[in-house]
Amino acid sequence: DTMYLEVTSIPQFTLPIYSGFACAPNAIDISSLISIFPPVGNDTLFFNDASYTTAYAGNPHAISTADSVYMIVRTSNVAACSDTARAHIDVLPATNNIANQNVGNFSDCGAVGCGTITLGNGNTETLYTTSDCRRIATVTDDPTDMISLGNTSICEDIECTVLFYNTQPYVNRHYEITPTVNGKATVCLYYLQQDFDDYDAAAFPSWPSMSPTTNLAITQIDNGNLGSPSSIATAIPNSLITATYDPLTTVWTVCFPVDSFSHFYAHTQNLFNTPLPVTLTNFTGKRVNETSALSWITSSEINNSHFVVERSKDAKSFSAVSSKINSKGVNGNSSVDLNYSYSDMTPMNGHNYYRLQQVDIDGHVSHSGTVDVYFGNETMVTMYPNPVNTELNIDINSIETGRARIKIMDATGRVVKTVELSLQAGSNAAKIDMQSLSDGIYMISISNGKNLSYSQTIRKK
Incomplete structure (x- = not known):
């Protein structure tokens, strides 16, 4: 006969404590690969001190922003057969500051660099700097087109001076965003007031001063950079842009809808909203x-x-x-x-x-x-004012009597308001109360299921 004898040695962990780092705008949950608690001994324990003596009540523990957690993973409490490993995880709060913003709220020029976010259909993700959790850009995938942008690369560059193209200046911060799959989205870019002040100084007196809420425009360059052969320039008008200001950080958040991606340049809107090269x-x-x-x-x-x-x-x-x-x-x-x-x-x-x-x-x-x-004689729809503050007027010239439905959707595609209308043949007027809606970009769609299907983007401010 032959007998095989297996001896389990006492495990030895010689690796140092593992440290992790993350930026998180909200609380996050952590866990080990081991089941929590049952069976007895297979535990993940959380402590708030480096000596692992003061345990958090109610393990497991949800890590919050600005939290520092010490974690022990234990596979068994059986003598001579237990493995343990330790980890230290720091979560820093994501700040409202933006990349390369110094203590004087000026931009330190140079390449911020590139990073990647992953966007499923309808998801929103923000890219932060890895060293100090400062915002670079935010992208919201539009759920209505049923397309996931996937892995999305975002690069930011800050010029040391305001540059010109075809005699027109543009803001020194500019961005390049490249998804795996092109689709509709809402993009939010970040600028300092000082960026706009520098633009004004360079633009004067040939171009108007920058007023983000009234005359800021974005030139989008597809298939290359500014001036590249075969590139396509498109102007995004101020009517499609929502610009908000944080006086504490002097940061402007500039959001707008897109259906393709590449390079983005900010400048004042010219008379007929042509992009930089024209x-x-x-x-x-x-x-x-x-x-x-x-x-x-x-x-x-x-x-x-x-x-x-x-x-x-x-x-x-x-x-x-x-x-x-x-x-x-x-x-x-x-x-x-x-x-x-x-x-x-x-x-x-x-x-x-x-x-x-x-x-x-x-x-x-x-x-x-x-x-x-x-x-022709198809149903005509007119909406005004745009931007709207309190009340949106909708004029409908209908070719027949019937009913129609108005749907108001926010930037994520969520329906936030529905209004039913009775239409007569000829002119119809409707007033929609917008006061309860937050500032931002909304899609207004009107349909009667037959010969009326109309949609328009409206900005609430």
Whole structure:
């Protein structure tokens, strides 16, 4: 016969105490891989002193912000067969300060660096600096498109001086956000008042002073950086931006909706809300008999190749309706007013949203804001004022009698208010009380299940 004898040796832990570090805006829970308490001896115990003598009452313990916890993991209380390990976990409170904000509330210039957050559908995450828990950016995944952004890279750079592009200045803090999958979201970026003061000093007297709540705009550059060949510039107007100020930290929180990502630059909104690479002083559209008559004026052009007129029925998906409209400038350059026009001979029934695609000689692409030219007999909806404070007016020109439902959704897609309407054929007016809603961006949708389906973004302030 053969007998096998297994001897369990006394475990020895020679590794030092493990220390952890985390930033947390709220309380977090920790636990070990061992079951808590049952069976007897398989415990995770929490202490509030380094000598492990004063235990927290009511183990296990939920770690709060600004908490320091000492933890023992014990696998068994059987003599000679128990393993124990120790850990020390510090949780620092996330501050309201932002990256590279010094004690004088100035920006220390230089690259803040890059980090990654993971966003599921409808989730909100903030990226903090790893050394001192300061905010870099916050992104909320829009739940309505059923797309998860996934692992999302965020980079921030702070220039040492205010820089210019195509004669227009932009704020020294700028960001790059790149998700795994592009989708709709709300982005919140952070700036110091001093960042805007520095912008004002550089912009004066050619550009207006920065007023974040009234004239701040964001230029979004897709497919590259500012001025890169094949990049696409889009202006996010102030009407879609919510800017709030914390006087204690002098931090501005600037939030806005997006449906794609790349580089973001802040600047004052110019007259027709064109992005940084374009200087457009006029863009209008009107119905002339059965055609859409469009006209625009540029006050300066630098390396401009041509324009293309694009059209959309929903102001979201655009396609070209014109061929190339070449620059009137000498070799694409001009410092005087140049007038352009185009007539769309086959407009669609209903709303026709037009925008200009401007292409530089090097292939850089920019887009203007939109103008709306209306044709036909479909139901028309108008909402005002925007931004709204107390009461939102909704005018509906309905083609038939019936009922409609108004839904108000917040930035997370949650329905915060529903209103039922009775419509008559012709003009209808509704007033929606907005006083109970918090300041922020809301999506207003109106539908009757048949020929009326309309949505618009409104800012409550």
